[in-house]
Amino acid sequence: MCFLKDFAYCLFFLSQALRLPKAGETIHGHKFFIGFGGKGANKCIQAARLGAKTAMVCKVGKDFFGDNYIQNFKDNGVNTEFVGQTSDAATGTASIIVNSAGENAIVIVAGANMLLGSGELHKALPVIRHAKVLVCQLEISPQTSLQALRMAQENKVKTIFNPAPAIPDLDSGFYGASGVFCCNETEAELLTGSSVITVEDADRAAQELLKRGCGSVIITLGPQGCVVLEGKESTSKHVPSTGVTAVDTTGAGDSFIGALALYTAHYPSMPLEEMARRANQVAGVSVQAVGTQSSYPNRKDLPADLF
Ligand SMILES: Nc1ncnc2c1ncn2[C@@H]1O[C@H](COP(=O)(O)OP(=O)(O)OP(=O)(O)O)[C@@H](O)[C@H]1O
Ligand SMILES: *[C@@H]1O[C@H](CO)[C@@H](O)[C@H](O)[C@H]1NC(C)=O
Numbered sequence: 001m002c003f004l005k006d007f008a009y010c011l012f013f014l015s016q017a018l019r020l021p022k023a024g025e026t027i028h029g030h031k032f033f034i035g036f037g038g039k040g041a042n043k044c045i046q047a048a049r050l051g052a053k054t055a056m057v058c059k060v061g062k063d064f065f066g067d068n069y070i071q072n073f074k075d076n077g078v079n080t081e082f083v084g085q086t087s088d089a090a091t092g093t094a095s096i097i098v099n100s101a102g103e104n105a106i107v108i109v110a111g112a113n114m115l116l117g118s119g120e121l122h123k124a125l126p127v128i129r130h131a132k133v134l135v136c137q138l139e140i141s142p143q144t145s146l147q148a149l150r151m152a153q154e155n156k157v158k159t160i161f162n163p164a165p166a167i168p169d170l171d172s173g174f175y176g177a178s179g180v181f182c183c184n185e186t187e188a189e190l191l192t193g194s195s196v197i198t199v200e201d202a203d204r205a206a207q208e209l210l211k212r213g214c215g216s217v218i219i220t221l222g223p224q225g226c227v228v229l230e231g232k233e234s235t236s237k238h239v240p241s242t243g244v245t246a247v248d249t250t251g252a253g254d255s256f257i258g259a260l261a262l263y264t265a266h267y268p269s270m271p272l273e274e275m276a277r278r279a280n281q282v283a284g285v286s287v288q289a290v291g292t293q294s295s296y297p298n299r300k301d302l303p304a305d306l307f
Helices: 039-049 064-075 111-115 118-129 142-154 185-192 199-211 252-266 272-286
Strands: 011-016 031-036 058-061 083-086 093-098 104-109 133-136 158-161 180-184 216-220 226-229 237-239
Touching: 011 064, 039 064, 039 133, 039 252, 058 064, 058 111, 064 083, 083 111, 118 142, 133 142, 133 252, 142 158, 158 252, 180 185, 180 252, 185 199, 185 216, 199 216, 199 226, 199 237, 216 252, 216 272, 226 272, 237 272, 252 272
Parallel strands: 011 093, 058 083, 133 158, 158 180, 180 216
Antiparallel strands: 011 031, 093 104, 216 226, 226 237
């Protein structure tokens, strides 16, 4: 099986072959798969499967893939009123070739994702303003993401920001616009400039990120779970993972944040540490099955004490 980080933007096309083709070469592969991805969509669908009332704000192409992508939201109970379709660009895609050693070559065409702008955000204002929480990441233009976070804040809507895919020159405005700033160890490392491997490293990185103005910070650490630093606390808490044997961790971070969003919306007075403990459990289920969205659990499949 192949283990890929979800950089799909929207859809991913995955071909498996013995080796990667050279320039100008045509080779036969043995397996092809089209999947739904996109970091925002993944989180939204995880939250919806846990019982959250969700709406997606994004842009896809006026094409076959865009139509299917929207249908996938509908099948998961997500409101698609603010999913725009444009004929100026294609639906975002990641075309991936994986060889038998698990190495890959990937072409990402962000396409329509980059055409989401302030016009669409203003149209979506009614749904943003009435939301309990807004979740943003960086598979659209960073300025649009930042503007959305600020719109939410102006309307007293809680915000969760995931700086992924990681960019080194993150606009410093993102910190102040993030109620919860949630990143993984790689992103924390890139943003703080110091290596994040241990829980102690993550605590130091969280302190540094908090100083930049976020409300609270969570750094996810894969099998080590996560570190949670609530704004009002002086030290972070380590929340261990469920310690399960992972089959495929692709999209685990999005499962975690989708769950975090649900708890933020439904349990406003729950301590962040407890939300993270429960989100670890949800993400811990997602790593035990293959795929990204296909591995995300529904509420009915989870222990009742998580809700
Ligand atoms: N091997 C594992 N065992 C148990 N839980 C895991 C494992 N890997 C990930 N998780 C859970 O998923 C959460 C997020 O994982 P991780 O830190 O790897 O996110 P990520 O790097 O953003 O993942 P991805 O990019 O694959 O979506 C962890 O905090 C943990 O709760
Ligand atoms: C963290 O997320 C980034 C994308 O921003 C990804 O490239 C990286 O592999 C992830 N790190 C880990 C340790 O999973």
